[in-house]
Amino acid sequence: MTKGTAWIIGASSGLGLATAEAFAADGWLVVSGARSFGAQADATPAGGIHRLNLDVTDEESRLAFAEEAVRISPRVDALVYCAAVLVLGPCEQTSQGEYARVMQTNFLGMTDMVSLALPAMRNQHSGRIILFSSINGLLGIPFQSAYTASKHAVEGYAECLAMEVRAFGVQVSLVEPGDHRGGSQRTRLHGKAMRADSPYAGAYRSACAVIHRDETGGLSPIALGRKVLKNANRRRMRFRLRVAKPDQRLMTALHDVLPPALSFWILRDYYGKGGRA
Numbered sequence: 001m002t003k004g005t006a007w008i009i010g011a012s013s014g015l016g017l018a019t020a021e022a023f024a025a026d027g028w029l030v031v032s033g034a035r036s037f038g039a040q041a042d043a044t045p046a047g048g049i050h051r052l053n054l055d056v057t058d059e060e061s062r063l064a065f066a067e068e069a070v071r072i073s074p075r076v077d078a079l080v081y082c083a084a085v086l087v088l089g090p091c092e093q094t095s096q097g098e099y100a101r102v103m104q105t106n107f108l109g110m111t112d113m114v115s116l117a118l119p120a121m122r123n124q125h126s127g128r129i130i131l132f133s134s135i136n137g138l139l140g141i142p143f144q145s146a147y148t149a150s151k152h153a154v155e156g157y158a159e160c161l162a163m164e165v166r167a168f169g170v171q172v173s174l175v176e177p178g179d180h181r182g183g184s185q186r187t188r189l190h191g192k193a194m195r196a197d198s199p200y201a202g203a204y205r206s207a208c209a210v211i212h213r214d215e216t217g218g219l220s221p222i223a224l225g226r227k228v229l230k231n232a233n234r235r236r237m238r239f240r241l242r243v244a245k246p247d248q249r250l251m252t253a254l255h256d257v258l259p260p261a262l263s264f265w266i267l268r269d270y271y272g273k274g275g276r277a
């Protein structure tokens, strides 16, 4: 007897994988999706996790995933959407194609996976939709405009969704991680136009060094997976699950109360120090 069926999207590495492992260890039937399972992909579960190939930017792939997942289990008790990519670069030198790629993975793929999961959830009159946002869904930092825009979109969408689906017994939650270790380098890309002669080169190098340092010294993905699971198992999920170190929590709170010029100064100073360390 399983606790329920969870679709976990973007579960080949990092926080998605840790979350899938936490759900499977807790007795959920996990159907996970990602592009890089390759030959590992199999409807036969390993460690309680079914691994299906899925490219969330491709409609055929999304439909094939949903069809196979429903064949494995007709129920969808939880949808956890972790898939994301990051393109680093200055706003001025980030192309429309790069913005589109990030939005397609982090936001548009997500909205379609929600639409694929909802009919089963409405029929069951129950379901939990857990969407990975970020501290960047709450504030901007230099050279992460595409990612930040996509996560702000996730935040706004989740509020609308929560109100619309409540009548069908479906709950929504946002996970807002600060820096965590273990993310895949495959999904962290530098903008194509960023070259050594860019007017932003110095500030960019500095910000990238800080971003890299903060991620490698970040929190444990295993602990985060357990927190997401704990929230999913609550009778009433918390709408916002913020999992971040105290300085990132503080900055998020200050961002909402300080005059923008002051909060921008703090963040610019922080990300500008990477070159000086």
Ligand SMILES: NC(=O)c1ccc[n+]([C@@H]2O[C@H](COP(=O)([O-])OP(=O)(O)OC[C@H]3O[C@@H](n4cnc5c(N)ncnc54)[C@H](OP(=O)(O)O)[C@@H]3O)[C@@H](O)[C@H]2O)c1
Pocket (backbone or CB within 6 Å): 009, 010, 011, 012, 013, 014, 015, 016, 033, 034, 035, 036, 037, 054, 055, 056, 057, 081, 082, 083, 084, 085, 105, 132, 133, 134, 135, 176, 177, 178, 179, 180, 181, 182, 183, 184, 185, 186, 187, 188, 215, 218
């Ligand atoms: N790590 C952090 O510090 C941090 C902080 C804040 C928020 N987050 C959020 O937490 C989530 C996980 O992040 P992570 O750092 O653990 O990243 P990660 O290791 O890079 O994981 C990203 C996942 O997304 C999948 N993915 C990317 N493009 C996809 C596509 N087109 N179709 C299907 N799957 C795709 C990747 O799988 P394939 O490449 O195999 O497809 C991978 O499983 C993301 O939503 C991220 O924004 C992370």
